[in-house]
């Protein structure tokens with residue numbers, strides 16, 4: 113997951129094999145067919161692992177999940193759930209910015225943040241979510257093994273493999289017809305910026321803070337960096353964002369990224385573009401962040417958000433014939449097969465697209481395929497993604513850059529939310545809806561929404577893209593008046609082709 117921070121697909125994905133579609137029992141060369149009743153062992157209990165476990169149990173397999181940290185994995189314990197819970201508090205604080213305009217006295221000035229209470233809530237919520245997932249799995253008959261798993265030995269004559277789990281009670285060998293590796297990734301650190309867990313922090317360590325930082329430097333302006341920088345800025349913390357690129361959120365829709373950078377700067381964030389951190393040092397009760405051009409920024413805390421490293425070491429993968437990429441990701445095809453018979457892999461350890469939703473889908477696909485259910489190969493064009501800044505950025509399908517580079521023949525329209533009546537009532541001035549449609553058929557093939565709760569508003573566009581709905585069909589759907597979704601229908605209407 114070297115590119116986790118950018119939420120970008122890894123460029124070195126192996127070519128997909130012939131799609132395996134339709135309901136059938138999967139047979140792999142040199143082994144007997146696998147069916148319901150098979151033993152499935154999953155290493156890693158994040159979204160890739162636990163969603164696969166649910167599917168496998170539903171299909172009648174006997175399923176064990178070996179997890180070392182807690183069910184839900186990094187997604188629930190350190191990444192998605194904690195960060196979005198923190199952002200929920202920041203959103204409330206950001207909303208008070210507009211309270212005066214809406215006629216409320218004392219809003220922005222009256223509110224302050226109790227960081228210890230915020231992080232207590234974050235960690236409690238994450239722990240509960242983890243327990244809920246475990247309880248759900250156990251209700252479905254899945255065995256959860258608290259321990260560290262690894263593959264040992266090769267495929268045995270009877271077509272099974274061994275996953276050895278190291279638990280508090282010692283070692284246990286789990287026999288499996290099917291193995292799924294869903295071990296995720298961990299934060300990357302820089303050699304001259306080693307986290308101390310107090311002042312120099314990875315995102316996983318941010319929830320130990322009991323007081324607001326006096327000045328937070330965020331190194332890395334990909335999705336994780338931008339989300340944390342925006343959140344802490346929203347909580348009232350002075351933030352410096354060190355971005356190695358021309359603008360924040362490289363690789364995202366350019367209009368959206370530009371808008372977010374403008375919002376960041378307007379809210380007082382110090383965005384240092386084309387700047388790279390060379391070293392981060394602990395100095396007394398603070399930190400010094402040294403940039404490659406020699407500048408030094410003094411601050412109270414530094415967050416390193418420079419991507420992730422796949423958890424693929426020490427799993428015995430190469431020993432059993434699982435090929436890794438140069439970055440250490442497991443090579444998989446579009447039905448999650450690795451290069452070893454009956455060993456599948458899903459999620460961030462594959463580097464395909466570091467999103468919880470993609471990990472979950474890869475895990476489900478693996479089980480549908482392995483257990484002979486109907487399965488369609490992973491389709492990355494249909495992935496909706498969201499960046500939880502304020503406003504949020506949600507995307508689906510082709511990008512405007514794809515259109516500009518001639519990869520698709522499409523028409524593009526963009527409507528500012530400032531013209532939307534509901535947005536005016538809500539005091540929303542920033543944000544837009546962008547729709548991309550196939551020039552010939554009029555089918556909606558891509559969209560961007562930049563708005564508060566864009567993560568919810570993108571759904572009509574996601575349905576349109578995945579169901580090949582045309583702009584005319586979309587425009588003819590009744591929307592609520594007044595509503596932000598009215599802008600989506602309006603954008604679709606502007607793309608109506610008159611045939612002139």
Ligand SMILES: Cc1cc2nc3c(=O)[nH]c(=O)nc-3n(C[C@H](O)[C@H](O)[C@H](O)COP(=O)(O)OP(=O)(O)OC[C@H]3O[C@@H](n4cnc5c(N)ncnc54)[C@H](O)[C@@H]3O)c2cc1C
Pocket residue numbers: 116155156157158159160161178179180181182184185186187188190191192195196259260261262294295296297315336423427458459460461465466467468469470471500
């Ligand atoms: C700060 C942050 C915010 C994010 N926000 C979002 C978001 O809003 N939406 C979104 O879709 N994605 C988000 N992501 C990405 C998302 O967290 C990952 O894509 C997702 O966690 C991948 O799921 P996974 O199952 O592959 O791995 P993980 O969730 O990392 O789970 C893997 C589990 O396997 C365990 N494990 C590893 N090795 C072993 C072993 N040998 N034995 C036993 N257990 C093992 C690990 O400890 C871990 O618990 C975010 C990422 C970050 C860093």
